[in-house]
Amino acid sequence: MKKLVLTGAAGRLGSYLREPLTRLCDELVSTDLAGDIGKTYPGERYVQADLQDLDAMVDLLAGADMVVHFGAIGDEAPFETLLGPNFIGAYNIWEAAYRNGLRRVVYASSIHAVGMHKKTDFIGIDAPHRPDTFYGLAKCFAEDLASLYWDKRGLESVCMRILSCAQVSNPRAVGTWLSYDDLIQLVTRAIDTPVTGFSVVYGVSNNDRTPVDNAKASHLGYRPKDNAEEFAKEIFAEAGPLDLNDPGNLHHGGPFAAVPLGNSGLAKLNLKADDTGKR
Template sequence: MATLLITGAAGRIGAALRPRLLAAGHDLVLLDERTPDDPPTGGERFVPGSVHDADALDDALIGVDTVVHLAGIPTEAAWDDLVAANLTGTKNVLERATAAGVLRVVQASSIHAVGRVPEPLDEPGSVPGDRLPRPDTYYGVTKAGMELLGSLFADRFGMSIVSARIGAFGEQPSSGRALLMWSSPDDLVRLVLATVALRDPGHHVVWALSRNTGSPADLTAGERIGFVPVDDASGVLDPDARAALPAEDLRYLGGDMVELPLGRSTS
C-alpha cells in the first residue's frame, strides 16, 4: 500500500481516480484550492492550497510515496495564465517533491502536446507515445514544457517521472475522435499503479490512452514501464450510440482544438 498525493484533486480526473485508487488499497492526500465535491473519506486527507503555496505542498507531501500531478489549466487560455498554472506550477511540485524525498511522479501531459501531428487513420499504432512534441495551442506548448521539466528533474535528482499524454478522458467516449483516443478512468488508474511500482530513475513520456481499436497510438512506451491498458472505446457503446456521437475534426491528433484561436480561453 502506498500513499499518493493528488494535486488538483477536486478536478474531473482527480474525482474519477479517487475511489478507484482507494479501492486498490492506497491512501490519498488531496491538494486543491477548492474542496472536492465528494468529501474526503477514510484513507484520505485534504490539504487546502495551490501548487503555488510551498507550505501547503510541504504539508501535503508528508508521508507520500508518489505524486499524481493533475493541477493546471486543462484547455486553451491566456499565455501568462497557462505558464503560471502548467509550467511554474509543475516546477513547484517537482521542487517540493524533491525536497521531501518523494521520487516518483506521474504528471498529466496531454495529447495536445502532439496535437498538430497529422492523424494517420489508416495506420493503427503508428504514433509512439514518446514522439517529439508538435503542439496545437499555447496549452499544448505548456504541456510539452511540462514534459521537459520531467526530464530535467529525473536526470538531475534521480526521480522516476511519467509524463502521461492523456487523450479524451471520460467514463465513456464522447465523440467520434474519442473512439480512437479515449482515456478510460480505469486505464488511467493502471498507469498510476505502474508509476507507483517504478524503482529505476528516468523520465518516460507515454500515451495515457486505452487500447482502442484502430487507434493511431503506439502503446509500446507505456508497456515498457508496466502500463498495460485493457479498455477499448469500441466495446463501451453499442453501434447505434457510436453512430450518434458528434463528429470531430480528424485531420490531426488534437482534433477540433487545432482551430482554436491562440490564447483565447474556452471557458
C-alpha cells in the same frame, strides 16, 4: 507506501482516482483550490492549497513517497492565465518533490503536447513535441521538467499523455478514448512499477483505431482492456462525413489543433456529462 499526494482532487479525473489511490497507501492527501470536496474516503484527508505557492507545496509533500499531479487548468486559455497554475505550478511540484526526497512524480500530461502531428501518423512515445495550444505547451514544459529532474536530480517521473478520458461522443474519441477503469489501471502501473526513470506513456484504451503506439512504454505493464469500437457505428452515423479542411479532423489534437491560441478547445469537444455522480 505510507503517503501519496493527489493534486487536482476536486477535478473530474481526480475524483475518479481518490478512492482507488487510498488502497495503495496508508494515507492519501488530496488537494485542490476548492474549499471542500465533500466526504473523504477512509485513509484520505483533504488539504486546500494553491499550486502556485511553492512553500505550500513543500509542506504538502513532506513525508510523501510519490505525488500524482493532476492539478491544472484543463483547457486552452490565454498564456497569462495558464502561467501560474500550469507552468509555475508544475515547477513547484517537481521542486517540492525533490526537496522532500520523493521517489516519483506521476503526471497527467496530454496528447496536446504532440497535438499538431497528423492524425494518420502512428506516433510513438518518442514523437517530438508539437503542441497545439498554450495548454499543450505547458504539457511540453512539464515533460521537459520531468526529464531534467531525472537527469540532474534523480527524481523519477511518469508522464501520462492522456487522450480522451470522457464518454465517447465524437468520431475522434473512437480512437482516443481512455475509459475510467483504464485510467485507474494506468495510474496504478505508474505508481507500482519498481523502476521508471523518466517515462512517457499514452493514456488510451485498447481501441481498434488507437492512433498512438505505446510499444516503448511496455516496461510500465499498462495493458488497457476497454475498446471504443462498440460505439463506432452509432457515432460515425450521427456525425456524417467529416470536413477534411478542418484541422481538428486532421491532427491528433482534434479541436485544440483548430482553435485560435487562447480560445477554449473543450467547448468544441461535445463532451457529455457523466451519469455516475462523479465530477
